[in-house]
Amino acid sequence: MNFERLREKLNILADAAKYDVSCSSSGSKRTNTNKGLGDSSGMGICHSYTEDGRCISLLKILLTNHCIFDCAYCVSRKSNDIKRAGFKIQEVVDLTINFYRRNYIEGLFLSSGIFSSPDYTMERLIAVAKKLRLEENFNGYIHLKSIPGCSDELMQEAGLYADRLSINIEIPTVSGLKLLAPEKDHKDFIRPMETVKNSISIYQAEKKLFGKTPVYAPAGQSTQMIVGATGESDKDIMYSAVHYYSTYKMKRVYYSGYVPVLEDNRLPALGTEVPMLRENRLYQTDWLLRFYGFDVRELLNKDHPNLDVDIDPKLSWALRNLQHFPVDVNKADKHMLARIPGLGMKSVYKIINARRYRKLNWEHLKTIGIAMNRAKYFMVCDSKDWERRDLEPQRIKSMILQSSQSKYQKMYNQQLQLF
Amino acid sequence: MTRLIYDGSFEGLLTAIFQVYEERLQDVAIIPVSSLQPDFFSEDLRVYTDANKADRVWQGLKPFSLLRQMIYKAYLREAAGAEKSILEAVRYVLKTKNEKDYGHPAILQLANWTKEVGREKHRTEAFVRFKRAKDDTYIAVIEPDFNVLPLIAKHFKNRYADQVFVIYDLKRDYGIFYDLHKTEFISLDAARLSNLNTIIHEEERGYDAMWQDYFKSTGIKSRVNKKLHLRHVPKRYWKYLNEKNPD
Numbered sequence: 001m002n003f004e005r006l007r008e009k010l011n012i013l014a015d016a017a018k019y020d021v022s023c024s025s026s027g028s029k030r031t032n033t034n035k036g037l038g039d040s041s042g043m044g045i046c047h048s049y050t051e052d053g054r055c056i057s058l059l060k061i062l063l064t065n066h067c068i069f070d071c072a073y074c075v076s077r078k079s080n081d082i083k084r085a086g087f088k089i090q091e092v093v094d095l096t097i098n099f100y101r102r103n104y105i106e107g108l109f110l111s112s113g114i115f116s117s118p119d120y121t122m123e124r125l126i127a128v129a130k131k132l133r134l135e136e137n138f139n140g141y142i143h144l145k146s147i148p149g150c151s152d153e154l155m156q157e158a159g160l161y162a163d164r165l166s167i168n169i170e171i172p173t174v175s176g177l178k179l180l181a182p183e184k185d186h187k188d189f190i191r192p193m194e195t196v197k198n199s200i201s202i203y204q205a206e207k208k209l210f211g212k213t214p215v216y217a218p219a220g221q222s223t224q225m226i227v228g229a230t231g232e233s234d235k236d237i238m239y240s241a242v243h244y245y246s247t248y249k250m251k252r253v254y255y256s257g258y259v260p261v262l263e264d265n266r267l268p269a270l271g272t273e274v275p276m277l278r279e280n281r282l283y284q285t286d287w288l289l290r291f292y293g294f295d296v297r298e299l300l301n302k303d304h305p306n307l308d309v310d311i312d313p314k315l316s317w318a319l320r321n322l323q324h325f326p327v328d329v330n331k332a333d334k335h336m337l338a339r340i341p342g343l344g345m346k347s348v349y350k351i352i353n354a355r356r357y358r359k360l361n362w363e364h365l366k367t368i369g370i371a372m373n374r375a376k377y378f379m380v381c382d383s384k385d386w387e388r389r390d391l392e393p394q395r396i397k398s399m400i401l402q403s404s405q406s407k408y409q410k411m412y413n414q415q416l417q418l419f
Numbered sequence: 420m421t422r423l424i425y426d427g428s429f430e431g432l433l434t435a436i437f438q439v440y441e442e443r444l445q446d447v448a449i450i451p452v453s454s455l456q457p458d459f460f461s462e463d464l465r466v467y468t469d470a471n472k473a474d475r476v477w478q479g480l481k482p483f484s485l486l487r488q489m490i491y492k493a494y495l496r497e498a499a500g501a502e503k504s505i506l507e508a509v510r511y512v513l514k515t516k517n518e519k520d521y522g523h524p525a526i527l528q529l530a531n532w533t534k535e536v537g538r539e540k541h542r543t544e545a546f547v548r549f550k551r552a553k554d555d556t557y558i559a560v561i562e563p564d565f566n567v568l569p570l571i572a573k574h575f576k577n578r579y580a581d582q583v584f585v586i587y588d589l590k591r592d593y594g595i596f597y598d599l600h601k602t603e604f605i606s607l608d609a610a611r612l613s614n615l616n617t618i619i620h621e622e623e624r625g626y627d628a629m630w631q632d633y634f635k636s637t638g639i640k641s642r643v644n645k646k647l648h649l650r651h652v653p654k655r656y657w658k659y660l661n662e663k664n665p666d
Contacts, residue, residue: 003625050638053647
């Protein structure tokens with residue numbers, strides 16, 4: 001194998017693919033039944049972590065960074081003067097297999113710049129996946145990017161070999177897309193999502209009917225939005241996320257703080273800080289919607305189009321709705337427990353399990369590991385000792401902020417810095 | 420007080436528990452022979468490991484599958500005093516049937532150990548790095564905090580059904596070997612261990628380099644967060660991670 005040439009390509013094409021956030025390798029049920037290589041039936045595994053703290057689970061590369069499009073937010077855009085390269089199909093297959101055998105990765109995440117036509121590009125991506133599955137007996141995880149504007153037939157074929165398919169909507173608003181990627185049509189993004197959603201539901205129906213039928217994209221589909229490139233509000237982002245979750249049955253929507261890579265007057269200037277805190281708040285909101293039973297309209301609405309920066313969305317909701325509190329941890333149901341700020345779902349289940357045997361007081365809650373800093377203002381337990389003062393929301397907020405630390409503090413500290 | 424001295428094996432531990440019930444011992448401590456210290460005020464009894472008795476205890480605990488899990492993992496945790504918590508938990512659960520009562524100190528302790536061992540198992544599954552030898556065997560060396568090798572064997576066997584591999588725990592001086600049909604525990608002598616590096620295929624250097632390159636180019640410089648990085652990959656694991664050891 002010619003390692004030198006391959007290394008050069010890998011450097012270029014991994015570098016260009018790193019802005020794709022998705023790295024999940026879970027949710028598939030592909031077992032190793034044929035004495036082949038790999039098994040992706042268990043939970044996802046992160047084999048390493050980059051220095052920015054993100055997990056490395058899949059070999060994330062572009063097939064090529066040649067592209068006929070000129071989207072303002074993208075490093076690989078046509079007018080950008082960078083080194084270009086392209087893998088041969090066999091090279092990607094060999095690299096994946098060899099990395100997998102050494103336990104470096106859970107599988108392959110393959111994306112690509114669009115060369116000649118969307119269909120041609122998609123065909124090449126499918127060819128890699130097909131070769132891995134049929135010739136190499138590979139049962140590891142494969143995540144393929146759907147190419148905007150490719151035909152339905154190709155999307156149907158892609159799902160037969162891939163575990164997950166995704167297409168990045170990138171810009172949450174149609175007007176933003178017009179501004180930054182004038183050659184791309186919003187419909188070209190929606191069409192593949194629609195096809196994947198339909199094929200998955202057909203597969204599920206057929207499975208019920210016949211028992212055995214070829215698996216289609218068992219880990220579902222996902223999408224990604226850039227945050228902070230076009231001045232959209234948190235409400236715009238989360239409402240469209242909810243739209244994708246419900247309409248296209250997305251497994252995940254990812255939010256990616258915009259990293260300025262190019263000089264362009266339509267975009268934030270180079271050197272602008274990546275909005276990581278905002279990204280974090282959006283993910284917290286996403287979790288509240290998917291696992292905590294919140295409705296997006298409770299968290300973001302006309303009066304609150306943006307999330308608070310200094311406190312998390314659940315605390316912010318609780319402070320606006322103090323009439324629901326305090327909650328009695330010995331009596332409240334799961335849904336109400338989940339709404340107490342500072343309690344995660346794990347803590348909720350711990351409480352529910354522990355209160356079967358005895359009434360819980362502060363001491364018990366502490367032993368089973370419940371974080372009290374925020375929660376103590378919002379709950380009562382089997383003790384006479386609880387927050388009786390009728391505190392104003394502002395006061396609770398300042399008491400919580402005083403007793404906590406955050407590495408983002410400098411971003412929202414309103415006190416004037418002298419030095 | 421009575422002290423039951425067992426050989427340190429899991430079956431030995433279960434036999435000791437059997438003996439506690441058989442002889443109706445009240446004031447009793449179970450101690451592995453490796454950490455035995457003289458004590459003039461206690462009566463020492465030797466436990467003779469008996470597969471039959473061990474199995475009877477294991478079968479007796481069958482209705483409490485969660486407790487069985489916790490006992491096994493607490494044993495693999497290799498903590499000082501594990502036997503004490505295990506015995507207390509067994510007594511409490513057999514009496515009250517409440518294996519999920521985390522309000523009980525022994526059960527909470529076992530649950531915490533179980534969590535620690537589970538975490539270490541998952542990390543080991545992630546951080547094993549194979550190197551291909553000249554004879555096509557894939558070799559990995561590990562030094563996990565706890566004795567997780569028995570727990571990870573199945574995972575690797577399912578995953579690498581078509582490759583011969585060895586995962587060797589240097590700290591505890593034993594390993595697992597898979598020969599395309601079954602996994603078995605092996606033990607290598609010092610000479611063969613020091614030989615390991617010489618039988619590695621020369622193309623490994625190419626893959627090391629590519630993986631290191633990939634590791635570097637997939638990170639985003641403007642988002643660097645070393646603290647988070649260290650929390651996910653603590654330094655004690657770096658020794659055998661090739662991406663953290665560029666030459």
